[in-house]
Amino acid sequence: MTAIDCSNRAETRATLVFGGSRDADVRFVLGLGNLENLALLVRRGRIDVLAADMEVERIRRAVGGRITVWTLSSFRRAGDRGLWPAFARFVKGFGLREVLVGDRFPLGFAQALRSRGVKVSISGASVFPERRRKDREQLRAISQMQSVAVRAMRAAAAIIGESRVGQRNRLYWRGRTLGSEELRAEIERVVFTQCAVAEGTIVSCGVASADPHEPGVGPLFAGQPIVVDIFPRSRASGYWGDLTRTMVKGRMNGKLRAMFSAVRRARAEAFRRMRHGVRIRSVYRAAARALEAAGFATRMGPRAEGFIHNLGHGVGLEIHEPPVLGDVPGCLREGDVVTVEPGLYYRNVGGVRIEDVVVVTRDGCRLLSRCPLFGEIP
Amino acid sequence: MTAIDCSNRAETRATLVFGGSRDADVRFVLGLGNLENLALLVRRGRIDVLAADMEVERIRRAVGGRITVWTLSSFRRAGDRGLWPAFARFVKGFGLREVLVGDRFPLGFAQALRSRGVKVSISGASVFPERRRKDREQLRAISQMQSVAVRAMRAAAAIIGESRVGQRNRLYWRGRTLGSEELRAEIERVVFTQCAVAEGTIVSCGVASADPHEPGVGPLFAGQPIVVDIFPRSRASGYWGDLTRTMVKGRMNGKLRAMFSAVRRARAEAFRRMRHGVRIRSVYRAAARALEAAGFATRMGPRAEGFIHNLGHGVGLEIHEPPVLGDVPGCLREGDVVTVEPGLYYRNVGGVRIEDVVVVTRDGCRLLSRCPLFGEIP
Numbered sequence: 210m211t212a213i214d215c216s217n218r219a220e221t222r223a224t225l226v227f228g229g230s231r232d233a234d235v236r237f238v239l240g241l242g243n244l245e246n247l248a249l250l251v252r253r254g255r256i257d258v259l260a261a262d263m264e265v266e267r268i269r270r271a272v273g274g275r276i277t278v279w280t281l282s283s284f285r286r287a288g289d290r291g292l293w294p295a296f297a298r299f300v301k302g303f304g305l306r307e308v309l310v311g312d313r314f315p316l317g318f319a320q321a322l323r324s325r326g327v328k329v330s331i332s333g334a335s336v337f338p339e340r341r342r343k344d345r346e347q348l349r350a351i352s353q354m355q356s357v358a359v360r361a362m363r364a365a366a367a368i369i370g371e372s373r374v375g376q377r378n379r380l381y382w383r384g385r386t387l388g389s390e391e392l393r394a395e396i397e398r399v400v401f402t403q404c405a406v407a408e409g410t411i412v413s414c415g416v417a418s419a420d421p422h423e424p425g426v427g428p429l430f431a432g433q434p435i436v437v438d439i440f441p442r443s444r445a446s447g448y449w450g451d452l453t454r455t456m457v458k459g460r461m462n463g464k465l466r467a468m469f470s471a472v473r474r475a476r477a478e479a480f481r482r483m484r485h486g487v488r489i490r491s492v493y494r495a496a497a498r499a500l501e502a503a504g505f506a507t508r509m510g511p512r513a514e515g516f517i518h519n520l521g522h523g524v525g526l527e528i529h530e531p532p533v534l535g536d537v538p539g540c541l542r543e544g545d546v547v548t549v550e551p552g553l554y555y556r557n558v559g560g561v562r563i564e565d566v567v568v569v570t571r572d573g574c575r576l577l578s579r580c581p582l583f584g585e586i587p
Numbered sequence: 588m589t590a591i592d593c594s595n596r597a598e599t600r601a602t603l604v605f606g607g608s609r610d611a612d613v614r615f616v617l618g619l620g621n622l623e624n625l626a627l628l629v630r631r632g633r634i635d636v637l638a639a640d641m642e643v644e645r646i647r648r649a650v651g652g653r654i655t656v657w658t659l660s661s662f663r664r665a666g667d668r669g670l671w672p673a674f675a676r677f678v679k680g681f682g683l684r685e686v687l688v689g690d691r692f693p694l695g696f697a698q699a700l701r702s703r704g705v706k707v708s709i710s711g712a713s714v715f716p717e718r719r720r721k722d723r724e725q726l727r728a729i730s731q732m733q734s735v736a737v738r739a740m741r742a743a744a745a746i747i748g749e750s751r752v753g754q755r756n757r758l759y760w761r762g763r764t765l766g767s768e769e770l771r772a773e774i775e776r777v778v779f780t781q782c783a784v785a786e787g788t789i790v791s792c793g794v795a796s797a798d799p800h801e802p803g804v805g806p807l808f809a810g811q812p813i814v815v816d817i818f819p820r821s822r823a824s825g826y827w828g829d830l831t832r833t834m835v836k837g838r839m840n841g842k843l844r845a846m847f848s849a850v851r852r853a854r855a856e857a858f859r860r861m862r863h864g865v866r867i868r869s870v871y872r873a874a875a876r877a878l879e880a881a882g883f884a885t886r887m888g889p890r891a892e893g894f895i896h897n898l899g900h901g902v903g904l905e906i907h908e909p910p911v912l913g914d915v916p917g918c919l920r921e922g923d924v925v926t927v928e929p930g931l932y933y934r935n936v937g938g939v940r941i942e943d944v945v946v947v948t949r950d951g952c953r954l955l956s957r958c959p960l961f962g963e964i965p
Contacts, residue, residue, distance in 0.1 A: 317690025409608075409620045
């Protein structure tokens with residue numbers, strides 16, 4: 210998974226990454242947890258890593274011989290203020306005239322380099338474009354997380370199915386009110402038992418679900434949309450899954466049913482078009498058109514309504530990574546792993562979102578896991 | 588917890604933060620999860636936030652009237668490449684001549700501001716110095732996590748106590764080999780049931796524990812150090828705890844016993860000195876001296892041995908935050924919440940580390956939770 214193709218990198222400059230295990234580029238190269246404050250210098254066929262002395266042995270054990278690991282203390286000087294002087298000396302020591310960095314590279318590190326005569330350029334491309342195309346092992350890691358999400362989603366649907374409708378349409382389960390908090394706890398418990406972590410799981414009901422990222426609070430009600438969005442991350446590999454279903458206990462009303470049906474149609478339109486080489490914008494627009502054709506207009510702004518987010522996003526070592534599936538330039542490519550998540554949001558109804566993860570292939574796209582759409586739950 | 592004192596901020600410039608819920612400064616101000624790509628502009632008595640349109644309502648509901656939330660779409664122009672032009676327009680719109688940022692501020696954002704004539708200066712101080720001094724509510728949040736860690740540590744000690752010693756000193760529990768992985772899973776399960784998340788929990792045994800951040804793998808053995816380092820984060824508040832104990836099933840050998848005793852003495856020396864106004868360097872050096880006086884010298888470099896890390900670090904919305912307790916300038920202050928974690932690491936023995944979290948007071952320091960030292964476990 211960390212096989213990096215460095216063959217097209219020039220020798221007079223290098224790509225520079227700063228970060229820790231939480232940063233996808235570092236995780237991609239080293240695959241280790243519990244790391245902070247590392248520099249990776251990537252040139253043709255060679256990677257040099259600068260790390261705190263006490264981390265050096267652990268990193269050396271984990272990586273192959275192609276990666277050289279250096280100790281921070283050997284670049285420190287008395288009187289240094291903060292980390293940046295030592296990190297800048299490390300880079301400068303390779304005699305490079307220029308380093309390419311991502312646009313979120315730390316300003317302090319950039320200034321320390323520039324003051325030592327090293328040019329710092331933001332690379333228009335991603336630092337590791339290799340991360341976008343997922344190989345077999347990465348597909349397996351993401352599929353595993355997607356299966357974990359499916360398992361948790363099935364558990365959520367089963368609980369809504371087992372619940373009974375009480376006073377003022379509230380749901381009750383095992384003798385108690387069923388709230389967003391309880392359902393979220395059950396979902397995250399299932400994810401936890403599958404060696405993954407889910408946090409921020411969305412279980413939002415009724416008009417609250419008109420905010421796509423509202424986590425949800427309080428009782429769940431029959432006849433109203435319950436948006437369940439589960440995004441587990443593997444504790445071992447760091448890869449993510451992402452899955453959303455919209456469930457209704459009992460029957461949907463007319464508006465909700467029309468929204469649900471429009472979102473399904475948008476999803477089908479997207480799936481039908483997605484394949485290697487297709488323009489991303491055309492996929493996004495096909496989904497948006499399907500929603501508009503069903504009478505669901507979008508209005509942006511502070512109280513945005515309609516199809517108010519992108520059609521999807523890349524998934525990998527970050528929950529949101531390139532490519533964005535929006536009204537943007539660029540094409541889908543074989544090996545892209547992206548969510549497809551059309552949704553509709555109206556203040557007086559709530560939200561309907563259906564989200565899956567697919568891998569783009571030569572001639573189409575393939576779901577990484579299958580999950581029922583649920584919809585109405587008796 | 589988000590009461591920010593802006594009274595000493597000048598009006599011709601502002602402090603600028605970019606980030607999401609994972610970033611402590613953003614979490615400190617907004618307290619919300621599931622957020623990405625926000626700008627916070629902080630001036631005297633006023634905070635302005637720029638967020639994606641679909642997040643604006645949720646943020647407005649969560650924050651008081653003193654914070655104004657702006658929609659990203661109103662700053663976007665056709666032809667923008669990436670996020671930075673819109674974010675820079677937002678800042679520029681306030682007529683500021685200069686913004687102060689942290690040293691990890693994204694280079695791309697800084698360049699977009701500079702190209703529009705806004706000076707970007709790295710503030711020597713932390714962006715929110717208010718984060719360092721913990722108030723009662725923050726102390727409660729961290730203490731809660733520390734208590735969760737204690738509960739999990741007690742569970743770990745109980746398992747080691749229940750385990751029996753088998754062939755070649757291996758530990759067996761409930762009829763199976765007890766490995767790092769099993770003990771870690773039990774620890775993290777306990778943390779999970781307490782509404783918190785622990786990841787990267789260290790359970791390293793024998794010579795492997797000579798690497799302070801080695802997570803540990805494979806069977807646990809009697810007579811060897813088992814370093815258990817648990818750092819739970821609250822799912823609700825985002826605050827961290829951090830606790831380490833070193834346990835030995837059965838008896839310690841002479842060297843190990845001497846290391847354990849030296850680390851305890853270093854801990855006591857640190858506790859005895861810590862109070863408001865004391866020089867951090869003097870606390871660090873007192874602990875280091877206690878270890879050296881017991882015959883445990885430190886050597887840095889790639890195969891570092893001895894007391895090879897700092898004495899501690901601040902804990903709050905980040906697991907590692909200011910102040911560092913090292914050989915550094917500066918003084919401890921009332922309200923500092925820091926780990927105290929002397930440790931010794933030798934390649935042929937392994938590691939001994941004892942770590943607690945304390946709050947610094949006017950005239951001393953106070954443990955946020957009490958946990959037995961364990962040591963030898965029969």
